[in-house]
Amino acid sequence: MATTDIHLHQDVHHHDDHEDHEHHEGNFWTTYIFSQDHKVIAKQFLITGIFWALLGGTLSVIFRLQLGFPDMNLDWLKPVLGGWITPEGKLDPEFYLALVTMHGTIMVFFVLTAGLSGTFSNFLIPLQIGARDMASGFMNMLSYWFFFLSSVIMFISLFLETGPAGGGWTIYPPLSALPQAIKGSGLGMTMWLVAMVFFIVSSLLGSINYITTVINMRTKGMSFTRMPLTIWAFFFTAIIGILSFPVLFAAALLLVFDRSFGTSFYLSDIYIGGEALAHEGGSPILFQHLFWFLGHPEVYIVLLPALGLSSEIIATNSRKPIFGYKAMIGSMLFIAILSFIVWAHHMFVTGMNPFLGSIFMLLTLIIAVPSAVKIFNYVTTLWKGNIHFTPGMLFSIGLVSFFLTGGITGIFLGNSAIDIQLHDTYFVVAHFHLVMGSASFFGMMAGVYHWFPKFFGRMVNPTLGYIHFWLTFVGVYMVFFPMHYIGIAGFPRRYYSWTNFETFSGFADLNMLVSVAAIVTLSAQFIFLFNFFYSMFRGRLAPANPWESTTLEWTTPRNPGHGNWVGEIPSVYRWPYDYSKPGAKEDYIPQNIPYSETPESNLPHENELIKLETLNGDGSIVVEGSKH
Amino acid sequence: MALDIKIVEEAQKPLGMNPKKFGLWLFMGSVIMVFAAWTSAYLVRRADGNWRVFELPSLFWITSAIILVSSGTMHWAYLSAKKDNLEQTKLAISITSLLGVAFLIGQFLAWGEMVQHNVHFVGNPSGSFVYVISWMHGLHIVSGVVFLLIVLVATFQYKVHSKRISQMEMCTTYWHFLDALWLYLFVFLLLNR
Numbered sequence: 065m066a067t068t069d070i071h072l073h074q075d076v077h078h079h080d081d082h083e084d085h086e087h088h089e090g091n092f093w094t095t096y097i098f099s100q101d102h103k104v105i106a107k108q109f110l111i112t113g114i115f116w117a118l119l120g121g122t123l124s125v126i127f128r129l130q131l132g133f134p135d136m137n138l139d140w141l142k143p144v145l146g147g148w149i150t151p152e153g154k155l156d157p158e159f160y161l162a163l164v165t166m167h168g169t170i171m172v173f174f175v176l177t178a179g180l181s182g183t184f185s186n187f188l189i190p191l192q193i194g195a196r197d198m199a200s201g202f203m204n205m206l207s208y209w210f211f212f213l214s215s216v217i218m219f220i221s222l223f224l225e226t227g228p229a230g231g232g233w234t235i236y237p238p239l240s241a242l243p244q245a246i247k248g249s250g251l252g253m254t255m256w257l258v259a260m261v262f263f264i265v266s267s268l269l270g271s272i273n274y275i276t277t278v279i280n281m282r283t284k285g286m287s288f289t290r291m292p293l294t295i296w297a298f299f300f301t302a303i304i305g306i307l308s309f310p311v312l313f314a315a316a317l318l319l320v321f322d323r324s325f326g327t328s329f330y331l332s333d334i335y336i337g338g339e340a341l342a343h344e345g346g347s348p349i350l351f352q353h354l355f356w357f358l359g360h361p362e363v364y365i366v367l368l369p370a371l372g373l374s375s376e377i378i379a380t381n382s383r384k385p386i387f388g389y390k391a392m393i394g395s396m397l398f399i400a401i402l403s404f405i406v407w408a409h410h411m412f413v414t415g416m417n418p419f420l421g422s423i424f425m426l427l428t429l430i431i432a433v434p435s436a437v438k439i440f441n442y443v444t445t446l447w448k449g450n451i452h453f454t455p456g457m458l459f460s461i462g463l464v465s466f467f468l469t470g471g472i473t474g475i476f477l478g479n480s481a482i483d484i485q486l487h488d489t490y491f492v493v494a495h496f497h498l499v500m501g502s503a504s505f506f507g508m509m510a511g512v513y514h515w516f517p518k519f520f521g522r523m524v525n526p527t528l529g530y531i532h533f534w535l536t537f538v539g540v541y542m543v544f545f546p547m548h549y550i551g552i553a554g555f556p557r558r559y560y561s562w563t564n565f566e567t568f569s570g571f572a573d574l575n576m577l578v579s580v581a582a583i584v585t586l587s588a589q590f591i592f593l594f595n596f597f598y599s600m601f602r603g604r605l606a607p608a609n610p611w612e613s614t615t616l617e618w619t620t621p622r623n624p625g626h627g628n629w630v631g632e633i634p635s636v637y638r639w640p641y642d643y644s645k646p647g648a649k650e651d652y653i654p655q656n657i658p659y660s661e662t663p664e665s666n667l668p669h670e671n672e673l674i675k676l677e678t679l680n681g682d683g684s685i686v687v688e689g690s691k692h
Numbered sequence: 693m694a695l696d697i698k699i700v701e702e703a704q705k706p707l708g709m710n711p712k713k714f715g716l717w718l719f720m721g722s723v724i725m726v727f728a729a730w731t732s733a734y735l736v737r738r739a740d741g742n743w744r745v746f747e748l749p750s751l752f753w754i755t756s757a758i759i760l761v762s763s764g765t766m767h768w769a770y771l772s773a774k775k776d777n778l779e780q781t782k783l784a785i786s787i788t789s790l791l792g793v794a795f796l797i798g799q800f801l802a803w804g805e806m807v808q809h810n811v812h813f814v815g816n817p818s819g820s821f822v823y824v825i826s827w828m829h830g831l832h833i834v835s836g837v838v839f840l841l842i843v844l845v846a847t848f849q850y851k852v853h854s855k856r857i858s859q860m861e862m863c864t865t866y867w868h869f870l871d872a873l874w875l876y877l878f879v880f881l882l883l884n885r
Binding site (some may be wrong): 245280285309317318327346354658 | 816
């Protein structure tokens with residue numbers, strides 16, 4: 065069916081636009097605090113995420129001081145850490161465990177789950193699919209405030225006299241289940257569990273909203289095969305979240321019962337000080353099964369959004385269509401499915417049946433296939449592209465690099481036999497920090513740099529962006545590359561000190577290098593921080609489409625109001641990667657340009673599309689007025 | 693008035709359904725995952741041995757019957773709302789809510805029966821699992837009853853009728869879901885003692 069677009073040169077406002085959206089003039093509280101606008105909620109997630117990232121990074125530097133300089137006098141930290149510095153000027157060993165635990169928890173959940181998905185799913189889903197807002201703005205607001213509540217509880221736990229949770233971010237019982245085990249298993253653990261329950265609620269509210277919005281709120285013409293890869297990535301992430309977070313909830317609830325009500329789901333045959341505990345008949349391995357059923361998909365909850373963001377950024381800044389659009393979707397789908405059936409590779413050394421181990425090994429190694437497809441497609445998208453090295457682009461390329469170097473070590477770790485040697489060593493730490501931590505962090509940074517003009521209507525300073533990128537990129541490799549050697553040499557993770565034994569002092573110099581690199585990397589983030597807040601208020605005003613991108617968010621006003629588009633929502637006529645199309649006037653054609661307006665660049669089958677729609681119409685012509 | 697005409701192909705309207713209903717289905721998906729986690733944990737734990745076998749409280753049979761009947765009255769409410777027979781709708785929703793409360797009381801008494809058989813919340817996990825599973829399901833029934841009351845109030849305000857049925861549909865879906873969930877859990881517990 066053909067549409068006749070009649071341009072009447074008079075003010076024809078559309079009624080539907082004024083009905084429920086556009087310019088709610090709210091007060092300060094409804095505009096900035098309890099906002100239901102997805103863009104404001106996204107910024108709230110972003111700012112909270114940045115706060116947590118700084119805190120998590122600082123904690124890591126504190127324990128890196130202990131690991132790199134075990135003889136250092138840390139008395140100067142007393143004003144901040146108080147009693148956690150022993151009279152001899154050393155870090156309290158139990159506080160060391162708490163630092164490691166909180167660093168993991170903060171980075172995995174609060175930064176790379178809420179800070180990444182919360183920010184970009186909220187911001188980009190409505191803008192890129194052409195929706196005025198999320199399916200439920202109220203649920204979206206609740207999602208942020210549950211996250212905020214969770215953040216507050218977790219933050220307060222840092223200041224407890226007994227310290228925050230200290231059983232590792234994986235909170236394995238019996239250590240986490242018995243308050244008398246270490247200080248960190250007391251009130252800190254309770255608050256950890258309470259905070260995580262709120263976090264799960266927040267995450268579920270968010271995920272339900274994202275999926276509902278992607279499926280039901282797309283604008284006209286935005287078929288599934290015309291969705292940007294970012295949206296696909298957020299969509300899969302939300303599905304994984306809905307299926308896996310409830311399992312963490314189930315596991316955590318049983319742990320709460322074990323801790324506070326004396327049940328024995330995870331506890332059995334434990335003696336403390338020669339006395340047998342009353343708990344009998346439980347199994348700590350059961351917790352690991354439940355935990356890793358969330359824990360492994362969680363890795364992809366963290367990673368997939370970053371991969372989606374970088375797909376979009378790499379295609380835009382290579383001025384080329386993404387290579388293998390459908391292969392990218394397929395590989396993300398495949399990764400999402402596989403993520404649920406590989407959890408036991410975290411448990412190879414729990415005494416599991418070796419046959420079962422080899423099944424999980426096989427499934428784990430298969431993940432290398434879709435991952436390799438993705439890396440291949442990134443590289444082939446870059447290949448012979450007219451590459452624009454914006455800061456966002458550099459961070460995306462950095463992501464590809466980390467995803468590759470960190471992914472390769474996953475092939476070693478996925479082997480149930482080699483895992484016996486490498487399990488719980490620094491090799492594992494190096495692996496997941498590169499492939500999941502740094503890759504996702506770089507994806508998040510790439511997203512912040514790339515969409516900053518849409519977030520705040522201003523440009524970031526690119527020079528500071530380049531400095532930030534190179535310091536971070538080199539710094540991350542300096543931190544995590546040496547850890548491979550330390551790990552192969554058999555150094556276990558989470559240990560407070562190795563210098564008690566002469567045998568293990570061999571890598572003191574390497575550990576020192578790692579610690580220095582960690583300090584430099586953290587310091588580099590302050591360049592970003594300055595750039596971020598300075599540009600927010602003083603940056604150059606952004607043009608409408610600074611990266612000459614094809615997706616819908618750049619058709620909105622510079623600072624879109626609540627409702628995103630003034631007037632009608634644009635319709636979509638083509639896929640989002642029409643970059644450098646042969647014959648086209650410019651090297652990009654936005655998604656909202658119909659094929660009938662670009663006869664010079666249409667491929668034969670696209671011309672067919674116009675004809676079909678004209679011929680198949682039952683003779684009626686839809687007249688569509690629009691103001692211009 | 694200047695007039696310029698251009699012909700463009702019409703963009704296809706993408707598929708879509710009521711976002712709230714869709715969200716409810718997703719929520720039910722996550723509830724399924726919670727209980728799937730517990731029932732599979734139950735199986736894994738049972739396979740480990742040291743598992744105390746006991747008779748499930750006979751009251752579970754009665755509560756199961758109650759919840760099954762309540763599903764019927766729920767559907768009656770839905771059909772009568774569809775036919776704009778609002779008096780019947782109010783009656784049917786009220787009966788369903790009462791049956792929901794009766795179910796909860798029944799579950800509570802069933803716990804008493806378990807205690808009499810010396811199966812306590814604290815003790816061998818086989819008993820603890822039954823308490824946790826029935827307690828968490830009961831919590832969802834509470835949310836279902838709250839939903840029923842919201843729909844009941846809406847019916848009194850003439851906000852539920854054949855032209856405005858989606859809230860009623862969602863409530864019906866949720867209640868049937870909770871019913872099916874309990875029947876699954878009960879059969880599961882019967883088969884895997």
